[in-house]
Amino acid sequence: MRTSEVAAAAGVNVQTLRYYERRGLLPVPERSKSGYRAYDTQAVRTIRFVKHAQQLGFSLEQIDTLLTLAAGGPDGCDDATALATEKIAHLETKIADLTAMRNSLRQLVETCDRSRDQRCCTLFDAVEITEQTGDDDHERPPRRHPRPN
Amino acid sequence: MRTSEVAAAAGVNVQTLRYYERRGLLPVPERSKSGYRAYDTQAVRTIRFVKHAQQLGFSLEQIDTLLTLAAGGPDGCDDATALATEKIAHLETKIADLTAMRNSLRQLVETCDRSRDQRCCTLFDAVEITEQTGDDDHERPPRRHPRPN
């Protein structure tokens, strides 16, 4: 397949293919004798996967490791398991957050017949349950930093 | 609360507060007589919510409508329900995608003791099930566009 065919099939711009190739997301394709890129059909699937993963909130760098995993992961079983397990945990957090948000919105719909400020929408709480920052001395901070020296 | 307190409590840069204010994500705060912003504690929660939602793959524009919903949604019950229902559908798609990805990775972990190319990782398929593009004439395109005229 030629560049523009792949781009059209995957629904992206031609330039994007080259960009992904530079970023290492797309394997360097074969070339025709005149220097044209010749992609295999897998390329289309890869690009679609990238686009999809982006919509789920992954950066291209994160997607890079997902692609590694999609190809079977690192050689060593321990390495592969570790990487996959980490990503699984990551996914489960996201799933939990989104589920909590969805439940909040359902609640809103149920209480929708009330006046606006009587409606029940716990979107904020929904997402706070998974928060953990280390420092919790935000209340009453030390009013002006103790000057150095 | 003053600007820097809010920023520290929410874990963002001071400039980010002003940026969000310009974008309309953060309500315009009261001002002290000398012109300093005086935030209520809700501001911290709002910012944390924004940050969290970003990690889940929402743009600031999308987050804007989520904030509207968090505040009870549009006045009319029908409008509020419609908007919330749309977002719920959106969330469920994401949840399904992430769940499929997670299952693929679990499968990978299970087949991890095999050699790399024998491992089973269906990450690509995981995400394709929810694909729907309108045009499906990607196979064998008409070799050169029919020239105009």
Place this chain on the structure above:
DNA sequence: CTTGACTCTGTACCGTGGTACCGGGTTTAG
């Protein structure tokens, strides 16, 4: 009343993820 940490507005810049344009070469129907 000075000094250092803070605040303000405004504008310029940055990283990520692309997109567009340029000058040139290639392919193929007519």
Place this chain on the structure above:
DNA sequence: CTAAACCCGGTACCACGGTACAGAGTCAAG
């Protein structure tokens, strides 16, 4: 052989989501 439609590499530019810097004002401890 020509012309339309494609391909190439290189570079410049764009939008989004911030982040930094400049110049000026405010506030409280010493």
